[in-house]
Amino acid sequence: AQSVTQPDIHITVSEGASLELRCNYSYGATPYLFWYVQSPGQGLQLLLKYFSGDTLVQGIKGFEAEFKRSQSSFNLRKPSVHWSDAAEYFCAVDNFNKFYFGSGTKLNVKP
């Protein structure tokens, strides 16, 4: 069965520090992978996506993610976190037009 695991429920980083959010997936075929961000009272906003090709993908707001097939991972990174990045982040895999989401990682940013 398809599944997405985000092992970190909460992460706290200092403003200006680097960030890595982990995502592991279980999927039989070549996955289509996404990262979304959800701020309180806001809808899910697409940060970036991976379909094929270059395994390092760039997204909005300075985020990037790397697809590693051997590790079944699609980790999200940002070199320098801003206070406005505090939100909840969801990894998702597309399975024939349905998204399976991880349970999310809440990011807190310390000043």
Add this chain to the structure above:
Amino acid sequence: DTGVSQNPRHKITKRGQNVTFRCDPISEHNRLYWYRQTLGQGPEFLTYFQNEAQLEKSRLLSDRFSAERPKGSFSTLEIQRTEQGDSAMYLCASSPGTGSLEQYFGPGTRLTVT
């Protein structure tokens, strides 16, 4: 492009009542999806439409739930005889369809069943 809109944003209802939510997708998006999100969890797929056809329903969608997209534009999700376990955020998303897998989400409708 005004994005995906959902109404109402909040709904409080008593157990046993019926509720209906509306979703207006991005215009010309062929696909429309409904998800449910409970506290501390990621969204869970409920159902999706290709134009007016409902193509798939999750096992999460009990007989008390029904969704429609009568003219291939807006969609409604109705819950009959609500239960406290129905309390959740109901999210709608739309997608251009063939050739594009990206889903664009609305702000959601938060349902509280008392």
